[in-house]
Amino acid sequence: MASTVKVEGLRALSAAMKELGRKASNRIAVKAMRKGGAIVRDKARTNAPTLKEKVPHRRAGTLKKAIQSKTKVGRNGKTNTYIGVKKLSGKQIEKFKAKAQKGGAYNPNDPYYWRFVEFGTSKMPARPFLRTAFEQTKDQAANAIITTLREEILREGNK
Template sequence: MIKSRLNFDGLGSLEDDLKMLTQAESDRVRRQGARAGAGVIRDEARRRAPKRSGKLSRNIVAVTVKVSEGHRAAAGVRVRSRGKADDPSNAFYWRFVELGTSKMPPAPFIRPAFDAKEQEAGDAAIAKVTEALDKVLKK
């Protein structure tokens, strides 16, 4: 699993603005920022995914994860793989493509997407948090 963290502690003005919000508003703003960053990586992973039938790229999604500890938000990119093999929302074989098998070399697309867009995802998250803060503080 690929892990990356975006910490707003060094950005004094954003941190102060987040402290002014209620808990619900603050959590919502953090989730929106995390989701925006994950969306950038999702789009790049879809672009890099092999396009035989298009099923794999359609099933790469950005998800928001509930975090119960403190003031945090988490989002990530995953490939849907539930249900029967012929289900259009099941791309179970993504692991074989990404990691390879004994008969097939790996053709990674998720890790290179993350490596290529990590900085852009962080910038998108910060931009979204700033935009959401401005919207909430104007009320």
């Protein structure tokens, strides 16, 4: 369930980006999308719940630290920013299992449980933090993207 924001009426902006050349336009688009993504990412970190009481197999703040944003330029030339919870690598999981002689669910650094928090379970109500962060900041992020694009295009054009 991916949510997107689409800003329309930017034909002049698109034409200006094409005039700059592919490298410059990609650099500008990535910079703008990162600024917008950072706004949503920071709000998601603020919304993410933390542990209230101490649990031996969980560490407070693991979920907040794992929320990251990633910006990519696709083969079609579109620039996308993804905000999500970064899981542990296979090496990190195997290292923990070998050292602790326990399953991965006991790893205090693994935020695998984010899905249960975001969407809920049969025994726990949902406490969405990613979806609400997007809904709360999508207009602010879109404005930041547009402002950054405008400034960078003008800066690149004055070179």
